[in-house]
């Protein structure tokens with residue numbers, strides 16, 4: 001069976017959920033071969049094997065952390081040369097897309113970004129994408145070269161499928177470009193203890209209606225009662241009420257949870273671009289004309305400062 | 321010599337309007353209102369600020385570059401009215417349907433022809449939203465990429481900036497020539513002044529076609545593309561939901577609904 005390269009996104013060897021989703025999708029196309037760059041490959045290989053990776057090609061070097069993107073491209077290309085895969089799959093993070101982009105140029109292959117599903121066909125993988133702020137669903141194919149496809153988080157639910165996960169060392173020679181952009185410092189983002197925004201089953205978001213950083217604990221309180229991640233509109237982020245890493249929308253994160261709760265958010269097209277594909281959408285807004293109500297399964301026209309505390313209390317009571 | 325900055329700007333369908341596909345499954349750019357991609361306004365803005373602070377004695381010269389149909393001139397005019405010095409428009413009927421790989425090829429050729437020390441891009445185009453062009457340009461031009469910066473400055477031939485990633489905030493540094501892209505966190509873009517709009521009318525807009533760039537027609541366009549859209553279907557509208565007015569028990573009603581859906 002053909003092999004499919006899967007680029008692994010991990011934190012110090014802890015494989016992140018989007019990679020497990022990628023392995024699950026990769027199995028529709030062939031045997032997944034994972035590419036692990038950085039430390040703790042052994043720990044990662046166990047998980048990768050559980051989710052179907054037949055082989056795990058691993059390389060570790062200081063360059064991966066000290067310089068931007070290009071060393072990882074060199075390594076992925078080395079894996080590509082070694083494996084001659086049927087396709088290369090990369091998680092659709094900002095960095096993932098850049099790695100994929102440069103690889104595509106190098107190997108002269110077409111690239112598809114932000115796929116939400118993949119299917120096999122006689123002519124190679126068919127990628128489903130959600131475009132124009134999720135107004136259209138497209139099916140596309142790479143028509144020249146080896147398909148390079150980036151896949152959005154939450155595109156499928158990870159399924160285990162035990163495979164060997166055989167750890168092999170990948171030898172990587174860095175090109176001249178590898179050291180072009182130096183990472184002079186790195187400050188890891190502090191963990192909030194809440195679920196990761198793009199991975200969460202429930203997201204509670206606050207917008208301009210929250211009216212101040214001091215009121216965001218109200219949104220966090222509801223999120224915690226529901227076991228949800230916290231999101232924010234760009235208006236709330238630009239006002240400095242909540243960190244940009246929580247922004248939902250075109251220039252923030254795309255989320256596709258089981259439940260999205262929008263509070264004090266009008267529902268501008270750029271916000272919708274990031275949440276429109278959520279399974280169930282609920283909104284609280286005091287303006288009955290707000291466009292967000294066009295999307296909702298259930299909406300409350302009311303003051304969030306009244307509705308949210310009552311809802312939070314009720315959720316807590318019901319959960320016991 | 322002055323610092324030569326090339327800003328890549330895209331002319332895109334207005335996101336607040338009705339966007340759709342043409343019959344050949346390319347983005348319809350003809351029957352819809354277009355404009356300078358808002359995310360590229362941030363690129364123009366940062367270029368203007370870098371030019372203002374340029375330490376070379378001759379200051380800086382900003383060229384705005386677009387690959388796009390005739391109407392894409394509107395995007396160039398807007399960028400010129402914000403304060404860019406001149407514009408290059410790559411326009412050729414054979415370009416219709418070019419994908420990311422092809423566009424990066426054309427842009428790279430046009431950037432080389434123009435001459436550059438710094439290329440500034442937006443973080444993503446608002447229509448294709450790929451966010452891959454800047455990395456592709458750096459790869460093709462063989463220069464460093466310092467991308468997705470929310471803060472950027474250029475001093476002594478070095479570009480530095482802050483990149484807010486998913487897992488960490490990074491400080492980057494690279495020697496010129498380089499390609500940068502800036503995010504919408506990099507700072508409000510200025511509005512063109514009346515004076516700027518008047519001045520833009522007199523600024524030079526150079527038009528280039530594929531011949532001028534030594535590019536064969538079969539390397540670009542729909543037929544030359546590396547990817548193929550096979551189907552585009554409008555997403556069915558969400559079925560109308562229940563909207564109720566809060567009469568004092570809205571929170572409880574909502575909890576009832578969520579419980580019914582098994583979220584609690």
Ligand SMILES: Cc1cc2nc3c(=O)[nH]c(=O)nc-3n(C[C@H](O)[C@H](O)[C@H](O)COP(=O)(O)OP(=O)(O)OC[C@H]3O[C@@H](n4cnc5c(N)ncnc54)[C@H](O)[C@@H]3O)c2cc1C
Nearest residue numbers: 207208209233234235249250251252264266270286287304
């Ligand atoms: C290129 C570009 C990219 C963009 N990217 C994004 C993006 O990624 N994400 C994003 O969110 N936006 C994005 N935007 C901005 C977007 O266009 C909107 O400006 C933004 O989403 C508005 O945020 P908001 O809904 O919180 O604020 P508003 O539109 O001001 O809406 C606030 C809402 O809160 C309601 N409200 C006020 N007080 C209360 C109360 N007490 N109780 C209940 N309801 C109340 C109001 O009725 C109103 O509907 C982008 C814009 C551009 C041009």
Ligand SMILES: Nc1ncnc2c1ncn2[C@@H]1O[C@H](COP(=O)(O)O)[C@@H](O)[C@H]1O
Nearest residue numbers: 328329387441442444445450451452453
């Ligand atoms: N046709 C184009 N002409 C000029 N610049 C472009 C074009 N397409 C993309 N760009 C630049 O590349 C950036 C990223 O675009 P993309 O990778 O298409 O999302 C944009 O913000 C622009 O700066």
